[in-house]
Structures are given as C-alpha cells and as structure tokens.
Amino acid sequence: MIQPLLYEHPLSPYAQKNKIALREKGVAFDVVTPDGMGSGGGGGAWLKANPRAEVPTLIDGEVAVFDSTIIQDYIEERWSSPPLLPTGAAARARVRMIEEVMDTQYEATTWGMMEVLVFRRVTGAAADALLARAHDQIVGLNRWLEGQLNGADWFNGADFGWGDAAVVPFVLGAVGFGAPPAPESRLAAWLARCLERPSVAQTAAEAAAVAEIVAQMVPAMIASGQFQREYRDHRLEWMLRSGGIQVVSDGLAAGTIRFSAEISG
Numbered sequence: 001m002i003q004p005l006l007y008e009h010p011l012s013p014y015a016q017k018n019k020i021a022l023r024e025k026g027v028a029f030d031v032v033t034p035d036g037m038g039s040g041g042g043g044g045a046w047l048k049a050n051p052r053a054e055v056p057t058l059i060d061g062e063v064a065v066f067d068s069t070i071i072q073d074y075i076e077e078r079w080s081s082p083p084l085l086p087t088g089a090a091a092r093a094r095v096r097m098i099e100e101v102m103d104t105q106y107e108a109t110t111w112g113m114m115e116v117l118v119f120r121r122v123t124g125a126a127a128d129a130l131l132a133r134a135h136d137q138i139v140g141l142n143r144w145l146e147g148q149l150n151g152a153d154w155f156n157g158a159d160f161g162w163g164d165a166a167v168v169p170f171v172l173g174a175v176g177f178g179a180p181p182a183p184e185s186r187l188a189a190w191l192a193r194c195l196e197r198p199s200v201a202q203t204a205a206e207a208a209a210v211a212e213i214v215a216q217m218v219p220a221m222i223a224s225g226q227f228q229r230e231y232r233d234h235r236l237e238w239m240l241r242s243g244g245i246q247v248v249s250d251g252l253a254a255g256t257i258r259f260s261a262e263i264s265g
C-alpha cells in the first residue's frame with residue numbers, strides 16, 4: 001500500500017501542524033518539497049493537486065487535499081485513532097478558533113519578522129521599527145494564548161491534541177526570531193511539555209536543520225529572482241498595518257513580491 005505524501009517545506013508552520021497530527025496518529029508518510037515553491041513557478045503534480053501552489057498539500061491515493069486546516073480535518077476523519085479533537089461542540093469550537101488566530105494573526109507576525117530578519121527587506125531604523133511592532137504583537141498574542149490555556153496543561157484540555165498542534169509551530173517560529181514566551185510563564189512550560197513529545201520534537205528538529213541553510217541561501221536567491229514572496233491576505237495586511245508600506249512598493253517594483261495564484265481552469 002502506498003503511503004500518503006505531504007508536499008511541504010520544513011519551515012512552513014502550516015505543514016508542521018499536519019506533520020505533528022500524522023505523527024501523533026502513527027501514520028507513516030513521505031514528504032516532498034516541491035520545485036518552484038517560493039517563486040510562484042510551481043507545476044506538475046503539485047499544482048494539479050493544489051491550484052494555489054502552496055504547501056501543505058496531502059496526497060492520499062486518489063485524494064488530494066490542500067489547506068492545512070482542511071488537511072487536519074481529513075487526517076482526523078481518515079485516521080480516527082487517537083482522536084485529536086476534544087470532545088464536545090464547545091471544546092471543538094474553542095480549539096478551532098485558536099487555530100484560526102494562529103493561522104492568520106500569529107503567522108502574519110512571524111512572517112513579518114522573517115521578511116526583516118531573513119529576507120532583509122529593510123535595514124536600520126525601519127527594520128527596528130517593524131521588529132518592535134512584531135515583538136509587541138507577539139507579547140499580546142502570547143498573553144491571549146495564556147488565557148486560552150486557562151490553567152490546563154494543554155490547549156486541548158487534559159491531553160495534547162488539535163489545539164496544541166495548531167499553536168506549537170507558530171510559537172516555535174517566534175522563538176526562532178527571538179520572541180519566545182516569557183520565562184517562567186505557563187506558555188513557556190507548555191512549550192517545554194510539547195517538545196517532549198516525539199511528534200513535535202521531530203518536526204521542530206526538521207525545521208531547525210534547514211533554517212540556517214535557508215538564511216544563507218536567501219540573499220542570492222532573491223538577487224537572482226528565484227524568490228518572489230507570496231504576500232497573501234493577512235501577511236499583506238500585517239506589512240501595511242505595521243508600517244511597511246514602503247517594503248511592499250519596493251518589493252513590487254523589484255519583482256520580489258507577488259500575491260496568491262489566480263486560479264484558472
């Protein structure tokens with residue numbers, strides 16, 4: 001039997017969410033980082049499976065699923081044991097709302113940090129100002145997350161689950177950009193607990209293994225036109241809202257920024 005294939009990039013927090021879920025369920029899977037990712041130039045089987053040309057995209061036999069939230073739903077239904085969703089409508093709605101905030105607001109903020117720290121869109125005072133905004137936002141979001149933990153060990157409640165897999169990739173991203181949870185905080189203790197789980201530890205190690213290589217390759221890839229960053233919805237809003245309007249116009253003029261793929265046919 002052919003095992004499922006996940007188109008991914010180790011640094012994609014969305015893909016990490018799905019990898020943690022598959023690993024928690026003990027599902028063996030293959031991974032591929034698609035050619036053309038990052039440039040808007042993807043093609044082949046990946047583009048056929050996902051007209052947005054984004055990772056993650058899951059292939060399970062004849063079935064192709066894109067968008068990490070929809071993939072998470074698919075994984076939960078397809079491999080039902082152990083369940084990752086908590087029990088009851090209210091608890092399920094709560095972890096899904098947490099996921100929505102992580103996917104949109106938290107990710108937009110860490111994305112902005114990456115644009116400054118790795119892609120070096122701006123330097124000097126402009127860079128400092130964007131990073132200061134991002135740090136303030138992460139502090140606020142982490143405070144909100146602490147409230148969501150509400151004294152429990154896990155975002156799911158008594159056990160690790162959907163809510164935790166939804167949060168941990170993004171918090172780890174902020175850690176990588178120098179904005180960890182406050183020392184001694186409940187969120188810091190939760191993160192340490194997560195990293196004790198093999199599913200999270202392996203996923204985090206895979207990201208760490210490529211982070212430095214990507215940072216070294218990026219300036220040359222941007223200069224050669226190989227990278228055109230996707231300023232999709234919340235990311236574009238983050239840049240404009242946080243004082244980076246010049247970053248957007250400079251990137252568009254230089255051809256190093258693009259928007260999401262237009263779906264046709």
Ligand SMILES: N[C@@H](CCC(=O)N[C@@H](CS)C(=O)NCC(=O)O)C(=O)O
Pocket residue numbers: 011012013014036037038039040053054055056066067068069103229230232
């Ligand atoms: N809403 C999507 C967002 C996925 C997404 O933004 N993926 C990024 C990587 S983190 C991507 O594949 N970008 C395409 C590219 O940069 O070429 C999801 O939840 O899966």
